[in-house]
Amino acid sequence: MSALRWISSPAVRFWRSARIGYTAACVWLRYKGPRWWDRALGRDPDARDLTRVHERNAEQIFETAVHLKGLLIKMCQVIGTRSDFFPPPYVKTLSKAQDQVPPRDFEQIRRVVEEDFGKPLDAVFSEFETTPVAAASLAQVHAAKLLDGQTVAVKVQYPDIDRIVRTDLTAMRRICRIYERFDPQPIELLPLLDEMQKHLELELDFRREVENADRIRGLFANDESVLIPAVHHELSTQRVIVMEFVSGIKVTDTDALQTAGIDARRVVNGLMSVYNRMILGFGFFQADPHPGNIFVQPGPRFVIMDFGLAKQLPKGFGMGLFELMFSMMTFNEAAMIRAFEELGFATKTGAEDTYVELARRMIGASDDGTFSGEFTEEMTDELFEAIRENPIVKVPTDFVLVARAFSLLSGIAHTLGHRANVLDSMGPGGANSRTESAFSS
Amino acid sequence: MATPSIQTPLPDEIASGAAPGQLEFTPQQLLANDPHEEPLIAGGVLCHGGFLDGDYVSPRCLFRTPAIQNWQRRLLDEGHALISLPTRYVPPHYPNYAQAKLLLQQGVVDPITRSLTLISIVEGFGARIRDVPLPDLRGEIVENIDGTALAHLDQGLLEAHARDEAGHRSEGGHKQMWEAARDLGLDKPEVPEDVLLQMMSGQRRSRPERAFPDLSERMEALISVMSNVMVIEIFAEDVFEWAKQLLGDPEVSADPAAGAAMVAHIQSDEKPHVQYLRTALSELRARTLRSEDGKREIPGQQVVDEIFKRQLRGMATQRPREQREQLRTEVRQSFEDEARATELARQFDSLDSGWVFPHRDDEPIEILLETA
Numbered sequence: 001m002s003a004l005r006w007i008s009s010p011a012v013r014f015w016r017s018a019r020i021g022y023t024a025a026c027v028w029l030r031y032k033g034p035r036w037w038d039r040a041l042g043r044d045p046d047a048r049d050l051t052r053v054h055e056r057n058a059e060q061i062f063e064t065a066v067h068l069k070g071l072l073i074k075m076c077q078v079i080g081t082r083s084d085f086f087p088p089p090y091v092k093t094l095s096k097a098q099d100q101v102p103p104r105d106f107e108q109i110r111r112v113v114e115e116d117f118g119k120p121l122d123a124v125f126s127e128f129e130t131t132p133v134a135a136a137s138l139a140q141v142h143a144a145k146l147l148d149g150q151t152v153a154v155k156v157q158y159p160d161i162d163r164i165v166r167t168d169l170t171a172m173r174r175i176c177r178i179y180e181r182f183d184p185q186p187i188e189l190l191p192l193l194d195e196m197q198k199h200l201e202l203e204l205d206f207r208r209e210v211e212n213a214d215r216i217r218g219l220f221a222n223d224e225s226v227l228i229p230a231v232h233h234e235l236s237t238q239r240v241i242v243m244e245f246v247s248g249i250k251v252t253d254t255d256a257l258q259t260a261g262i263d264a265r266r267v268v269n270g271l272m273s274v275y276n277r278m279i280l281g282f283g284f285f286q287a288d289p290h291p292g293n294i295f296v297q298p299g300p301r302f303v304i305m306d307f308g309l310a311k312q313l314p315k316g317f318g319m320g321l322f323e324l325m326f327s328m329m330t331f332n333e334a335a336m337i338r339a340f341e342e343l344g345f346a347t348k349t350g351a352e353d354t355y356v357e358l359a360r361r362m363i364g365a366s367d368d369g370t371f372s373g374e375f376t377e378e379m380t381d382e383l384f385e386a387i388r389e390n391p392i393v394k395v396p397t398d399f400v401l402v403a404r405a406f407s408l409l410s411g412i413a414h415t416l417g418h419r420a421n422v423l424d425s426m427g428p429g430g431a432n433s434r435t436e437s438a439f440s441s
Numbered sequence: 442m443a444t445p446s447i448q449t450p451l452p453d454e455i456a457s458g459a460a461p462g463q464l465e466f467t468p469q470q471l472l473a474n475d476p477h478e479e480p481l482i483a484g485g486v487l488c489h490g491g492f493l494d495g496d497y498v499s500p501r502c503l504f505r506t507p508a509i510q511n512w513q514r515r516l517l518d519e520g521h522a523l524i525s526l527p528t529r530y531v532p533p534h535y536p537n538y539a540q541a542k543l544l545l546q547q548g549v550v551d552p553i554t555r556s557l558t559l560i561s562i563v564e565g566f567g568a569r570i571r572d573v574p575l576p577d578l579r580g581e582i583v584e585n586i587d588g589t590a591l592a593h594l595d596q597g598l599l600e601a602h603a604r605d606e607a608g609h610r611s612e613g614g615h616k617q618m619w620e621a622a623r624d625l626g627l628d629k630p631e632v633p634e635d636v637l638l639q640m641m642s643g644q645r646r647s648r649p650e651r652a653f654p655d656l657s658e659r660m661e662a663l664i665s666v667m668s669n670v671m672v673i674e675i676f677a678e679d680v681f682e683w684a685k686q687l688l689g690d691p692e693v694s695a696d697p698a699a700g701a702a703m704v705a706h707i708q709s710d711e712k713p714h715v716q717y718l719r720t721a722l723s724e725l726r727a728r729t730l731r732s733e734d735g736k737r738e739i740p741g742q743q744v745v746d747e748i749f750k751r752q753l754r755g756m757a758t759q760r761p762r763e764q765r766e767q768l769r770t771e772v773r774q775s776f777e778d779e780a781r782a783t784e785l786a787r788q789f790d791s792l793d794s795g796w797v798f799p800h801r802d803d804e805p806i807e808i809l810l811e812t813a
């Protein structure tokens with residue numbers, strides 16, 4: 001039986017579901033067991049510190065995911081992006097999942113490309129590296145040469161990944177329903193699953209990823225400092241993207257940057273300026289600025305890859321975010337409340353001081369207790385913890401993605417020994433030349 | 442920093458302001474308000490300053506204004522000069538009043554809304570001046586700096602400036618006041634989506650070369666920022682006149698009296714900004730700077746004049762050019778109808794004042810010196 005058939009056979013489907021179910025049950029018991037115990041002893045179950053439990057659960061989920069791969073890895077990545085919903089131990093442990101994927105056998109990859117192109121590999125490529133450049137949850141990337149000699153990067157989706165995704169989603173849905181029946185106060189997991197499913201369906205169609213890349217390339221058409229790899233549209237399908245192979249230094253590789261004589265401060269300022277223009281200016285952005293997706297070339301010029309997660313922001317979002325930053329900088333509470341509402345936040349009770357409290361906690365988590373334009377990881381962690389504890393009914397997903405993007409950028413900046421100040425790098429426009437040079441040093 | 446809030450009544454000795462010749466002030470004093478009866482509400486938003494007997498009173502001026510006067514007097518009495526710049530270097534606002542009025546009359550509101558919104562944002566950004574890392578002034582200046590504006594930069598002067606521009610806590614500042622002026626005059630226009638983008642996509646500036654690499658980076662940066670902001674503040678005088686005329690014009694303004702008054706309030710708040718910056722720069726000019734390694738002394742006059750002129754030239758040539766190009770593009774794009782667009786662009790250009798900076802790039806420029 002071929003590996004492919006095997007993976008989708010009923011026995012394997014059952015085994016996957018059982019393994020997921022077992023993990024879910026362990027996780028649930030680790031939360032609930034101690035609560036029953038506390039209640040039996042008349043202690044306050046809410047007073048317990050859950051950090052250890054979160055950590056152990058996250059680790060078990062992580063191991064299961066690495067073992068089963070497929071959707072679960074992707075799910076871990078999604079959890080890694082939803083720090084407004086999941087406690088930090090989950091986010092930290094599970095976002096590691098993407099570095100842990102062993103590459104697939106080349107024959108599987110060859111089959112996908114040949115099926116989608118309807119021709120043998122060597123009818124399109126003169127060379128094709130069998131060892132991938134990188135392997136991720138849904139796809140892996142290979143270097144290859146076209147018949148005319150051009151070097152390309154070929155991103156190939158794993159075969160049958162859509163079926164695996166469906167199996168896993170069904171299993172998880174079933175577990176959620178059982179859980180909701182058993183737990184007297186269930187957290188609402190089903191809507192999250194729905195959101196994930198929607199997201200995955202989009203991400204599994206590479207034609208959408210190509211559209212996103214084209215759109216962002218167009219937005220930066222007149223900008224020498226940004227390079228989005230050109231796509232060979234005639235060679236791109238639902239499961240395969242063939243694009244220009246780009247070289248560059250990984251943005252967090254400080255040694256290589258230094259050897260190439262590229263000033264780290266200019267890298268940080270330039271990269272922030274690129275993301276500011278996408279987020280605050282164009283309202284459409286590549287929402288996954290993790291270091292693996294960004295190369296730097298001399299200039300500095302930024303190569304941005306991976307448009308699986310790109311987001312259209314609603315009208316007025318950029319201005320709302322700008323106003324929020326400004327009001328936090330001056331601690332103007334009335335303006336803060338206006339900005340949160342404009343961004344689409346809502347509280348259960350309509351109480352406005354909840355917003356002020358959110359901002360206060362976030363600012364309190366900054367290095368010096370004031371906000372001067374940088375969203376550090378500590379600040380976004382604190383913000384999302386405050387959101388989980390407060391009666392906020394609506395946190396716009398857009399905001400979560402933007403905050404995550406800025407904190408990823410802040411992480412990159414810190415690795416390079418600098419800070420990712422959003423307000424400072426809103427230049428170098430004519431208008432704020434007031435903030436130029438010294439303001440950003 | 443503990444500061445008296447606007448609600449706290451001021452103690453008597455504060456209400457009397459500075460003593461004659463007083464040169465030392467506390468941050469609390471430099472941030473203290475003159476008494477006023479009624480707060481300023483702009484567009485439904487509480488702002489700084491207020492009204493006494495119907496007259497507008499600027500915020501944080503109780504001690505700040507006399508303090509700056511005393512420091513300036515001292516400098517002049519010691520035989521030094523206060524720097525300024527010739528009015529012929531000040532570029533008129535583009536579009537000028539007549540051009541802007543034409544646009545509004547033709548229903549082309551976006552460029553004006555954009556322009557006023559950008560002004561409000563830039564004003565807000567002025568608050569970043571408090572984040573400029575200061576050099577070790579006492580270590581890097583040879584002479585003593587007691588009793589000067591320089592010594593008070595981090596003792597309330599920069600903070601007061603920042604609060605004037607962006608507001609503080611419950612009070613809005615110039616950012617909110619410009620938004621209010623725009624909304625009064627243009628009747629709450631819709632703000633174009635591309636305002637932030639436009640702000641960010643101006644000419645790409647590389648990090649400026651160091652003019653005096655022997656000085657500490659912070660010292661050179663401080664002088665650059667103060668020069669830069671001072672030049673902007675002086676250029677702003679023309680922006681105020683333009684905005685008062687336009688937003689005060691009953692033929693195009695929705696609320697001429699209130700719109701123009703709001704701009705006048707901002708204008709009066711800005712006075713101390715130009716004055717403290719030129720005082721501090723002039724004080725540096727009258728002193729000697731020490732190189733970072735401590736081995737060399739450089740006359741302050743040489744450093745300040747050079748950096749100030751650089752900033753001035755950049756601001757007076759490059760920026761107006763960029764703004765002009767941008768605006769002319771917007772005007773041409775404002776009508777679908779080719780013929781109408783061309784006609785409007787023709788009229789618009791015929792009203793152009795034709796101002797250019799009076800010096801070529803290779804000609805020296807001068808700065809004004811005021812002496813006792």
Ligand SMILES: Nc1ncnc2c1ncn2[C@@H]1O[C@H](COP(=O)(O)OP(=O)(O)OP(=O)(O)O)[C@@H](O)[C@H]1O
Nearest residue numbers: 098134136139141153229243244245246292305306
């Ligand atoms: N055009 C290209 N040229 C050179 N290398 C590329 C190119 N595209 C992708 N890569 C390499 O492949 C890696 C994975 O690509 P990409 O991020 O698009 O895949 P992914 O499956 O979405 O991965 P992940 O979800 O982990 O971000 C990149 O980090 C980069 O190293």
Ligand SMILES: [Fe+2]
Nearest residue numbers: 564606615711
């Ligand atoms: Fe101002």
Ligand SMILES: [Fe+2]
Nearest residue numbers: 567674711714
């Ligand atoms: Fe000012």
